[in-house]
Amino acid sequence: xxxxxxxxxxxxxxxxxxxxxxxxxxxxxxxxxxxxxxxxxxxxxxxxxxxxxxxxxxxxxxxxxxxxxxxxxxxxxxxxxxxxxxxxxxxxxxxxxxxxxxxxxxxxxxxxxxxxxxxxxxxxxxxxxxxxxxxxxxxxxxxxxxxxxxxxxxxxxxxxxxxxxxxxxxxxxxxxxxxxxxxxxxxxxxxxxxxxxxxxxxxxxxxxxxxxxxxxxxxxxxxxxxxxxxxxxxxxxxxxxxxxxxxxxxxxxxxxxxxxxxxxxxxxxxxxxxxxxxxxxxxxxxxxxxxxxxxxxxxxxxxxxxxxxxxxxxxxxxxxxxxxxxxxxxxxxxxxxxxxxxxxxx
Amino acid sequence: xxxxxxxxxxxxxxxxxxxxxxxxxxxxxxxxxxxxxxxxxxxxxxxxxxxxxxxxxxxxxxxxxxxxxxxxxxxxxxxxxxxxxxxxxxxxxxxxxxxxxxxxxxxxxxxxxxxxxxxxxxxxxxxxxxxxxxxxxxxxxxxxxxxxxxxxxxxxxxxxxxxxxxxxxxxxxxxxxxxxxxxxxxxxxxxxxxxxxxxxxxxxxxxxxxxxxxxxxxxxxxxxxxxxxxxxxxxxxxxxxxxxxxxxxxxxxxxxxxxxxxxxxxxxxxxxxxxxxxxxxxxxxxxxxxxxxxxxxxxxxxxxxxxxxxxxxxxxxxxxxxxxxxxxxxxxxxxxxxxxxxxxxxxxxxxxxxxxxxxxxxxxxxxxxxxxxxxxxxxxxxxxxxxxxxxxxxxxxxxxxxxxxxxxxxxxxxxxxxxxxxxxxxxxxxxxxxxxxxxxxxxxxxxxxxxxxxxxxxx
Numbered sequence: 001x002x003x004x005x006x007x008x009x010x011x012x013x014x015x016x017x018x019x020x021x022x023x024x025x026x027x028x029x030x031x032x033x034x035x036x037x038x039x040x041x042x043x044x045x046x047x048x049x050x051x052x053x054x055x056x057x058x059x060x061x062x063x064x065x066x067x068x069x070x071x072x073x074x075x076x077x078x079x080x081x082x083x084x085x086x087x088x089x090x091x092x093x094x095x096x097x098x099x100x101x102x103x104x105x106x107x108x109x110x111x112x113x114x115x116x117x118x119x120x121x122x123x124x125x126x127x128x129x130x131x132x133x134x135x136x137x138x139x140x141x142x143x144x145x146x147x148x149x150x151x152x153x154x155x156x157x158x159x160x161x162x163x164x165x166x167x168x169x170x171x172x173x174x175x176x177x178x179x180x181x182x183x184x185x186x187x188x189x190x191x192x193x194x195x196x197x198x199x200x201x202x203x204x205x206x207x208x209x210x211x212x213x214x215x216x217x218x219x220x221x222x223x224x225x226x227x228x229x230x231x232x233x234x235x236x237x238x239x240x241x242x243x244x245x246x247x248x249x250x251x252x253x254x255x256x257x258x259x260x261x262x263x264x265x266x267x268x269x270x271x272x273x274x275x276x277x278x279x280x281x282x283x284x285x286x287x288x289x290x291x292x293x294x295x296x297x298x299x300x301x302x303x304x305x306x307x308x309x310x311x312x313x314x315x316x317x318x319x320x321x322x323x324x325x326x327x328x329x330x331x332x333x334x335x336x337x338x339x340x341x342x343x344x345x346x
Numbered sequence: 347x348x349x350x351x352x353x354x355x356x357x358x359x360x361x362x363x364x365x366x367x368x369x370x371x372x373x374x375x376x377x378x379x380x381x382x383x384x385x386x387x388x389x390x391x392x393x394x395x396x397x398x399x400x401x402x403x404x405x406x407x408x409x410x411x412x413x414x415x416x417x418x419x420x421x422x423x424x425x426x427x428x429x430x431x432x433x434x435x436x437x438x439x440x441x442x443x444x445x446x447x448x449x450x451x452x453x454x455x456x457x458x459x460x461x462x463x464x465x466x467x468x469x470x471x472x473x474x475x476x477x478x479x480x481x482x483x484x485x486x487x488x489x490x491x492x493x494x495x496x497x498x499x500x501x502x503x504x505x506x507x508x509x510x511x512x513x514x515x516x517x518x519x520x521x522x523x524x525x526x527x528x529x530x531x532x533x534x535x536x537x538x539x540x541x542x543x544x545x546x547x548x549x550x551x552x553x554x555x556x557x558x559x560x561x562x563x564x565x566x567x568x569x570x571x572x573x574x575x576x577x578x579x580x581x582x583x584x585x586x587x588x589x590x591x592x593x594x595x596x597x598x599x600x601x602x603x604x605x606x607x608x609x610x611x612x613x614x615x616x617x618x619x620x621x622x623x624x625x626x627x628x629x630x631x632x633x634x635x636x637x638x639x640x641x642x643x644x645x646x647x648x649x650x651x652x653x654x655x656x657x658x659x660x661x662x663x664x665x666x667x668x669x670x671x672x673x674x675x676x677x678x679x680x681x682x683x684x685x686x687x688x689x690x691x692x693x694x695x696x697x698x699x700x701x702x703x704x705x706x707x708x709x710x711x712x713x714x715x716x717x718x719x720x721x722x723x724x725x726x727x728x729x730x731x732x733x734x735x736x737x738x739x740x741x742x743x744x745x746x747x748x749x750x751x752x753x754x755x756x757x758x759x760x761x762x763x764x765x766x767x768x769x770x771x772x773x774x775x776x777x778x779x780x781x782x783x784x785x786x787x788x789x790x791x792x793x794x795x796x797x798x799x800x801x802x803x804x805x
Contacts, residue, residue: 245477249473254469254470254472254473255465255466255467255469255470256451256466256467256469256470256473257473260466260469264466264507267507267508267511268511271508271511271512271515272511272515276508276512276537279508280504280505280508280544283504283505283507283508284501284504284505287497287500287501287504290496290497290500291493291497294492294493294496298480298489298492301481302477302480302481302489302492303480303481303489336466
C-alpha cells in the first residue's frame with residue numbers, strides 16, 4: 001500500500017480511538033467508534049485475498065451492529081436523562097443494551113464468535129492491531145459507565161468468556177486462533193473485576209497488551225502462523241524459543257512472571273468483596289488456557305518436533321529487526337516484583 | 347538471609363561467564379561454600395525464631411530444611427556431570443541456570459515470612475522443575491509427566507491463593523510471625539470447612555497424599571537425576587513445611603477435618619509400600635517409597651502433637667537425604683546400563699564393591715535402622731499415632747515391615763547373587779560418584795549423633 005495512504009489510515013484508526021477515549025459527548029463517542037471501524041477495514045485487508053475479505057466483512061458486520069446497539073442505548077439514555085454527557089447510564093435497559101454492545105465490540109461471550117475467525121483470516125500484524133489496540137476504545141467506555149452496569153450480566157459474560165476462551169483454544173493449532181481465544185479469556189478476566197475496581201481492569205489491559213504484543217512480535221519474527229512452523233524456531237533463532245517459553249508461561253498466569261500480577265490482584269479484589277467461589281472458579285478455568293500454552297511450549301522450546309533432515313540446514317532471509325522486542329519481553333515477564341507500585345494507579 | 351540468597355542468584359552469572367572446562371568446578375565449589383554459610387542458621391537459640399528482616403526469617407523448622415536445600419545443590423551438580431557431558435556448552439549452562447533458579451526460589455520459600463510471598467515462591471518452584479523434567483528427561487513419557495506435575499499442583503494451589511487472601515481480609519495480615527500471636531479459633535461453619543480444605547489441598551497434592559499421588563511416580567521416573575533428587579528431597583518437603591505452618595491457623599476444624607486424610611495416609615502408606623514390592627523399575631520403586639514415607643509425615647502433621655511434629659521434621663530431613671541418595675545410586679546403574687529395570691543389572695557387588703557398600707547403607711537407612719535419624723522420625727510418628735489411637739500400631743508396624751521388605755528386595759536384587767553376563771563391561775565407579783554418596787551419607791550418619799537440630803520447633 002502507498003505509504004502515505006497507509007499512514008493516513010493508521011492515523012485515522014488512532015484518532016478514532018482517541019476520540020472515543022477523550023470525549024464527553026455520547027455522539028462523539030459513537031463517531032469515534034465508526035471512524036475506527038471504517039479506517040481499520042483497509043488495514044485488515046492488507047493482503048488482498050478472499051480470506052481477508054471474508055474476515056473483514058465479518059468484522060465490519062459485527063462491529064457495525066454493535067455500534068447501532070450502542071446508538072440505541074445512547075438514545076434511550078438521552079430520553080431518560082435529557083443530556084448527552086457521559087456519566088453513568090440512567091436507565092437499566094440502556095445499561096444492558098450498552099453493555100451488550102460493548103461486549104460485542106470486545107468479543108465477550110456470547111458475542112465471541114467473530115474473534116477467532118476474523119483473527120485467523122488476516123495477517124499477523126493486522127491481527128496484532130485487532131487484538132490490542134481495538135480493545136482500548138470499548139474498554140474505556142466500560143470503565144466510564146462501570147458504576148451503572150448490571151452486575152449479573154457482566155459477571156455471567158465474564159465467566160462464560162473465560163470458559164469459552166479456555167475450551168475453545170484447546171483444539172487449535174493455528175497460532176492466530178490461539179491468540180484469539182486467549183484474548184476472549186483475558187477480556188473475561190478484565191470485565192469480571194470492572195464493577196469492583198476498574199483500576200484493575202486497566203492494569204490487566206496494560207499487561208495483557210504487553211504480553212500479546214510480545215507474542216505477536218515473536219510470531220512475526222519467526223514468520224510462523226501454525227504450531228508446526230513455530231516448532232522450527234529452534235533452527236532459525238534458538239533464543240526466540242526461550243523467549244516464547246517465558247512469554248507463554250507469563251500469559252498463562254504462572255508466578256513469578258508478570259502475567260500472574262493481574263490475576264492475583266483480581267482474585268484479591270473479588271475476595272475482598274466477599275465473592276469467593278467466583279475467583280476460585282475463574283482461576284481454575286484459567287488452567288485450561290495454561291494447558292494449550294504449555295502444548296505450544298512443548299512443541300517449540302521443550303522438545304524437538306519431528307522434522308526432516310532439510311530442517312537442520314535451513315536458509316532464510318535476513319532476520320527482521322524488531323526494535324521493541326527486548327523491552328517488551330522484559331516487561332512481560334519480570335514485572336511481578338514491582339507490584340507494590342500499583343498504588344500509583346489510583 | 348540475603349547472605350545466602352544473593353550468592354545463589356550470582357551463581358547464574360558465574361555459570362554463564364565461566365570457561366568451558368571450569369563450569370562444573372566453579373558452580374560446585376561456590377554452592378558448597380553457600381551451604382557452609384547456611385549451616386550457621388542451625389544455631390537456633392530459643393524457641394522464638396531468628397528474624398532477619400521483614401521478609402525473611404528462620405526458625406527451628408525451616409533452618410534444617412534450608413540447610414538441606416543448600417547442601418543438595420552441589421550434590422545435584424555433581425550428579426549431573428555425566429549425562430550432560432555430551433551436550434553443547436549453552437545447554438549445560440542452561441541446565442545449571444535452571445537448577446540455580448530453582449534453588450533461589452526454594453531458599454526464599456523456606457524463609458518467607460508473609461504467606462502470600464510463600465505462595466508465589468511455592469508456585470515459582472514449579473517452572474524450573476517443569477523445564478528440567480520436560481527438556482532434559484529421557485523418555486517420551488516425560489511430556490505427560492511434566493503436564494501431570496504442573497496441573498496437579500496448580501489445581502490444588504489456586505484455592506490456596508483464594509483462601510490466603512480471604513484469611514488476610516479476616517485477620518489483617520498474613521505475616522507468619524504475627525499470626526502466631528493473634529491466633530484465634532476459627533468459628534465452626536461450612537465455609538470454614540471449605541477454607542480448611544482450600545488451605546490444605548495444595549500441600550496434600552504436593553506431599554503427596556495417597557489418592558493424589560499420580561504425578562509423583564511419573565515425575566520422579568522421567569526426570570533427569572538432578573530433577574529426581576530435588577523433587578524427592580526438597581519439593582515434597584515444601585508440602586510438609588507448608589502444612590506445618592498453616593495448621594497453626596486452622597484449629598479447631600483440624601480435629602475432625604483431618605480424619606479422611608488420616609485414613610488415606612494410613613492406608614496409602616501400606617498400599618504404596620506393597621506396590622514397591624512388585625516394581626520392576628528401580629526409580630519407580632524409590633518414587634513409591636517416597637510416597638509411603640511422606641504419608642507418615644502427613645499422619646504426623648495432622649495429629650498435631652509435639653512429638654509428632656518432631657517426628658515429622660526429622661523424617662522429612664532424613665527422607666530427603668536417603669531418597670536423594672537412592673536416586674543417585676539408581677542413576678549410577680542407569681548411566682551404565684541405560685535401563686531402569688532392576689533385574690537387568692544384578693549382582694553388582696561382585697563388580698562394584700564400594701558402590702555396594704553405599705547401596706547397603708542407603709537401604710539400611712531407608713528401612714529406618716537404629717540409630718539413624720530415619721528411625722527417630724518414624725519412631726516418634728509411630729509413638730504419637732499410637733497415643734492418638736491404639737489401633738494404628740497395626741498399620742504402622744505393617745508398614746515398617748513392608749518397608750524393610752522392599753528395601754532389602756531392592757538391595758538383594760541389585761547387589762547380590764550372580765551377576766548377569768552382559769554387564770561385565772561396565773565402567774568402574776567414578777570418584778565423583780563415590781564422593782556423591784559419601785556426601786549424602788555423612789550428614790545422615792552425623793545427625794544421628796545430635797538429632798536435636800532437626801527435631802523442629804517443638805523440641
